[in-house]
Amino acid sequence: MQPGGGAYICGEETALLESLEGKRGNPRNKPPFPAVWGLYGCPTVVNNVETIADIPWIVNHGGDAYAAIGVGKSTGTKLISACGNINKPGVYEIELGITVEDFIYSDEYCGGIANGRELKAVVAGGSSVPILPKNLILTTANNEKRLMTYESLSDGGFATGTMLGSGGFIVFDDQQCIVRNLWNFSRFYHHESCGQCSPCREGTGWMEKVLHRIEYGHGKMEDIDLLVSIAKNIEGKTICPLGEAAAWPVASAIRHFRAEFEAHVKNPDSCCKKHLHRELVHSH
Numbered sequence: 001m002q003p004g005g006g007a008y009i010c011g012e013e014t015a016l017l018e019s020l021e022g023k024r025g026n027p028r029n030k031p032p033f034p035a036v037w038g039l040y041g042c043p044t045v046v047n048n049v050e051t052i053a054d055i056p057w058i059v060n061h062g063g064d065a066y067a068a069i070g071v072g073k074s075t076g077t078k079l080i081s082a083c084g085n086i087n088k089p090g091v092y093e094i095e096l097g098i099t100v101e102d103f104i105y106s107d108e109y110c111g112g113i114a115n116g117r118e119l120k121a122v123v124a125g126g127s128s129v130p131i132l133p134k135n136l137i138l139t140t141a142n143n144e145k146r147l148m149t150y151e152s153l154s155d156g157g158f159a160t161g162t163m164l165g166s167g168g169f170i171v172f173d174d175q176q177c178i179v180r181n182l183w184n185f186s187r188f189y190h191h192e193s194c195g196q197c198s199p200c201r202e203g204t205g206w207m208e209k210v211l212h213r214i215e216y217g218h219g220k221m222e223d224i225d226l227l228v229s230i231a232k233n234i235e236g237k238t239i240c241p242l243g244e245a246a247a248w249p250v251a252s253a254i255r256h257f258r259a260e261f262e263a264h265v266k267n268p269d270s271c272c273k274k275h276l277h278r279e280l281v282h283s284h
Contacts, residue, residue: 008192012240013046015194024197027240043155050079071097074149079163084171087111100124100146100153101138104171117173121257124153125165127185128245130252131178132162158252171241179264182249183211189246197238204246211250214261217268226263228254 007025010016018041020042031163038044054076058066067075072183074096083089084106088111094103103109113119122137123129140146141160146153154161170180188206207230213219231247238244 003275007194008188009194009240009242010222011240015240016046018043023066026194027242029239036104036170042222048211069095071149074147074151074164078148078167080148080167080169082110082169082171084169085114085117085173085176086171087114087225094148096149098148100148103148103169109159110171113171113173115173115175117175118172119171120176121172121178122169123162123168123170123172123249126168126186128241129151129165129247130158130161130248131256132160132180133256136160136256137162139150158248162252177215178253178260179211182253183208183215185249185255186211186246189242193242193246197243199234200246203234203243206230207246207250214264217264219265219268221262221265223265224258 002020003126006017007019009027009161010019012027013034014030015025017034018028019025020039034046035046036043038046048245054066069076076096077093077250078096079091080103081091081095082103088107088109092103092109094109100122100143102279107114119131119138121131124137136146139148139153141156146155148164150164151162172178186204186208190208193204195201197264207227210219210223210227210230227250234243234247235251236244
C-alpha cells in the first residue's frame with residue numbers, strides 16, 4: 001500500500017505512476033502508454049477501485065450476465081455519488097439505463113429536490129463535465145427521456161449534452177447561483193493544476209480571476225466572452241485532461257446560463273453583494 005499525496009492531478013494514471021515512483025505527480029506525455037511503459041518502466045495496467053470491485057461478481061456470475069445489465073453499450077452497474085440540493089444525498093449503485101428523472105425524483109435514489117424547490121441544473125459526471133439546465137438534463141435534444149448512460153448523457157455533444165464521467169452527480173435547485181458555483185469550480189482547478197502546461201497553468205488562474213470579478217460586482221460585459229475565449233484556448237492544448245476539466249464547465253455554464261452572467265454585470269447588487277456581506281460577517 002502506497003499513500004498518495006492528496007493531489008487531484010494524481011487521478012490521471014501517469015501522474016499517479018510518477019507519484020508512486022517518488023516524483024512530483026506530473027502527467028507524462030503519451031505515447032508510450034502505461035501498458036507499454038508504466039511503473040518503473042515496466043508494463044502496467046491501472047484500474048480504479050470501482051472496476052476491481054466489480055470483478056468478484058463477474059467471476060461468480062459470468063461476463064454475459066454482467067453485460068446483460070444496462071442498455072446498449074452502457075452495460076453493468078455504475079456508482080453514482082449524488083449531492084447538492086436533494087433529499088437523499090449518498091452513493092448509489094445503479095443499473096445503467098434508468099432515467100435521469102427517476103434517479104433524481106424516486107424515493108429509491110435522490111428522493112427529489114430538497115425543501116420543495118424546483119430543479120435548476122445538474123452536473124452529471126463530476127465538476128469537470130458540462131452543466132445542463134433542467135430541460136436538457138431530463139430530456140435529450142430529440143425530446144426523449146435522458147438516461148443514466150454514457151450514450152444518452154452525451155447525446156447532442158456539448159451543445160445539448162454532457163458526460164457521465166466519474167458519476168459525481170451534483171444537483172442545483174432554483175436558488176443556486178450558477179456564477180458563484182462556477183467560480184468555486186474554477187478555484188479548485190486553478191489550485192489543482194500541476195502547472196506543467198502553460199495553457200492550464202495560466203488559463204485556470206485567469207478564469208478564476210475573471211469569475212471572481214463578475215461574482216463580486218466588478219465584472220464587465222466583455223468578460224463573459226473573454227471566459228469563453230480562455231476556455232477555448234485551454235481545451236485540447238494540455239498533456240492531460242485537467243485543462244478540459246477546467247474549460248468545459250465554464251463554456252457550458254455560459255452557453256446555457258448566459259443571462260445569469262449578464263445579470264451579474266448589469267445588477268451586481270442582486271447576488272454578489274449579498275455573498276460578500278455574508279462572508280465579511282462570518283470572517284469577523
